[in-house]
Amino acid sequence: MSNQMVVFEQVYKKYPGNITAVENLSFNIERGELVFLAGHSGAGKSTILKLIAGILTATDGLVMVNGIDLSKTKQNHRTFIRQHIGFIFQDHKILFDRSVFDNVRLALDVLGYGEKELKNRVTKAIASVGLEHKIHAMPEQLSGGEQQRLCIARAVVHRPKILIADEPTANLDRGNALRILELFKMFHKAGVTIIISAHDENILSDYGKRIIRINQGQLGG
Amino acid sequence: MKTISMHIRGFVLALVKIFKSPIEHLLNILTLTVIIATLGSVLVISKNISIIQKNNVNFPQIVIYLKDNVGQNGISTVEAAINKFNSKIIKNYQFISKEQGLSELQKDESLKQIASDVISSNNNPIPDVLIINTSTADNHRLQMLAGKISKLEMVSDVQMDTNYASKIENLVKFISKISNLLQIAFEIILVIVIYNLIRLQMLLRKDEIIVSRLIGASDSFIMRPLAYYAVLQILIATAFAIYGVNLFVIYLNNMFANLASLFGSNFRLYPLDYMQMLQISGILIIFGVFAVFLAVRWVFRGNYVA
Ligand SMILES: Nc1ncnc2c1ncn2[C@@H]1O[C@H](COP(=O)(O)OP(=O)(O)OP(=O)(O)O)[C@@H](O)[C@H]1O
Numbered sequence: 001m002s003n004q005m006v007v008f009e010q011v012y013k014k015y016p017g018n019i020t021a022v023e024n025l026s027f028n029i030e031r032g033e034l035v036f037l038a039g040h041s042g043a044g045k046s047t048i049l050k051l052i053a054g055i056l057t058a059t060d061g062l063v064m065v066n067g068i069d070l071s072k073t074k075q076n077h078r079t080f081i082r083q084h085i086g087f088i089f090q091d092h093k094i095l096f097d098r099s100v101f102d103n104v105r106l107a108l109d110v111l112g113y114g115e116k117e118l119k120n121r122v123t124k125a126i127a128s129v130g131l132e133h134k135i136h137a138m139p140e141q142l143s144g145g146e147q148q149r150l151c152i153a154r155a156v157v158h159r160p161k162i163l164i165a166d167e168p169t170a171n172l173d174r175g176n177a178l179r180i181l182e183l184f185k186m187f188h189k190a191g192v193t194i195i196i197s198a199h200d201e202n203i204l205s206d207y208g209k210r211i212i213r214i215n216q217g218q219l220g221g
Numbered sequence: 222m223k224t225i226s227m228h229i230r231g232f233v234l235a236l237v238k239i240f241k242s243p244i245e246h247l248l249n250i251l252t253l254t255v256i257i258a259t260l261g262s263v264l265v266i267s268k269n270i271s272i273i274q275k276n277n278v279n280f281p282q283i284v285i286y287l288k289d290n291v292g293q294n295g296i297s298t299v300e301a302a303i304n305k306f307n308s309k310i311i312k313n314y315q316f317i318s319k320e321q322g323l324s325e326l327q328k329d330e331s332l333k334q335i336a337s338d339v340i341s342s343n344n345n346p347i348p349d350v351l352i353i354n355t356s357t358a359d360n361h362r363l364q365m366l367a368g369k370i371s372k373l374e375m376v377s378d379v380q381m382d383t384n385y386a387s388k389i390e391n392l393v394k395f396i397s398k399i400s401n402l403l404q405i406a407f408e409i410i411l412v413i414v415i416y417n418l419i420r421l422q423m424l425l426r427k428d429e430i431i432v433s434r435l436i437g438a439s440d441s442f443i444m445r446p447l448a449y450y451a452v453l454q455i456l457i458a459t460a461f462a463i464y465g466v467n468l469f470v471i472y473l474n475n476m477f478a479n480l481a482s483l484f485g486s487n488f489r490l491y492p493l494d495y496m497q498m499l500q501i502s503g504i505l506i507i508f509g510v511f512a513v514f515l516a517v518r519w520v521f522r523g524n525y526v527a
Pocket residue numbers: 015016019020021039040041042043044045046047048090199
């Protein structure tokens with residue numbers, strides 16, 4: 001098995017209306033690595049992360065994740081690939097009509113877990129992000145940082161091989177942002193490949209991890 | 222085992238959902254009930270018409286007049302020929318000799334005089350007659366049979382009154398065609414209604430569906446609860462509808478019973494039987510799941526992520 005978890009080779013992504021979000025982009029991410037994806041707003045960070053998760057498909061070029069060529073897989077199969085990925089969305093995608101517990105359980109429902117195992121895992125995931133006291137709270141009763149933690153719990157509850165976080169520290173004060181990054185470090189230690197995007201590099205420089213810089217859909221900046 | 226518990230959980234969730242906001246769902250169920258009840262009524266009508274046709278219609282008789290003085294041999298020859306046709310539409314036949322015909326005439330008060338005149342002149346003009354009771358009202362087949370018989374050597378004439386029978390036959394055909402068309406129409410309406418119902422449900426649950434999709438939900442994961450929901454609503458509506466239709470049939474039969482005592486007929490409607498109920502539920506569930514499938518496909522194509 002190759003040592004690369006993510007391979008981008010001359011990848012292009014065009015949105016309808018001839019908007020080029022990613023242009024001739026090549027990079028690798030190793031198994032078990034923790035990398036940051038940095039770039040200004042509109043640079044193409046979210047687009048790149050969605051390409052990795054198979055939520056979007058490349059217009060051209062090669063996108064390989066865990067040895068699978070995503071450009072050649074059908075929509076239905078890409079859906080299954082997402083079952084091995086944890087994604088923390090920039091806009092959170094929290095369901096406000098249900099409790100913290102029920103938000104997190106959705107990720108296991110999708111996989112068809114039985115009730116007992118599910119309860120066990122959801123409780124553990126919620127505890128691992130320090131939200132156990134809010135397990136039955138509704139999302140609107142959570143602070144910004146707590147909502148971010150809820151998203152992380154939902155992304156890790158099924159123990160994915162890759163964890164992708166799209167600007168998990170945005171809108172958080174420095175203290176909260178650092179606490180969130182500590183959480184990722186913890187999952188990194190457990191062997192998960194982690195990709196985190198951010199537009200504010202200040203907070204990243206302390207970590208001594210590789211930073212992939214994106215500028216207008218290309219490497220550099 | 223995992224899938225069974227998943228199905229059970231799906232059904233329970235759908236049930237809980239319907240009971241949580243019964244008013245909203247009652248409206249849907251009511252709409253479905255009305256449509257299914259109409260469908261059921263059409264089925265009751267077409268079933269009863271075919272029963273009436275089978276039991277109560279007198280199919281035409283073919284009356285065969287034999288030539289004069291064919292004798293016992295001639296009669297046997299004709300009978301043998303008819304047997305040889307071995308036609309499915311011949312129920313039975315009956316021979317009436319000229320002597321029998323005459324004594325029948327004598328029984329009739331008004332014709333008694335004529336009959337005794339005939340006897341006294343010792344020259345019975347009544348022909349030997351064979352009467353065939355048929356078992357169809359199909360004009361074409363009857364004509365064919367009559368044609369074949371009239372070609373037999375000993376036969377002088379063949380008569381048949383197909384008019385009445387073929388009128389009834391045509392009427393029944395017409396009604397059953399209409400009821401078939403109505404059935405198809407109502408089934409289409411049902412698919413559209415269920416389709417819309419599911420689309421509405423999907424729009425109401427749009428966020429959940431998008432998120433599920435994003436975290437790896439398969440088509441069937443998204444379709445399953447919608448299918449349970451649709452099937453459950455159809456089952457409840459079908460139960461109401463069948464109960465309603467059969468109650469109405471009982472009500473009508475009571476009414477007929479009163480009329481019957483006036484007109485001396487024992488006409489009654491037959492309600493839907495268990496097989497038909499099962500059939501209706503089965504067909505509707507298939508249509509329902511089909512509508513769910515359509516709705517999910519359609520909505521995915523428009524608005525949702527890959
Ligand atoms: N669905 C879309 N349709 C058309 N254009 C899009 C779409 N999504 C993104 N874009 C465009 O693609 C480019 C890259 O967008 P993207 O969301 O990847 O940037 P980003 O780096 O995540 O920005 P931010 O830091 O603000 O989240 C932008 O110019 C954006 O306007």
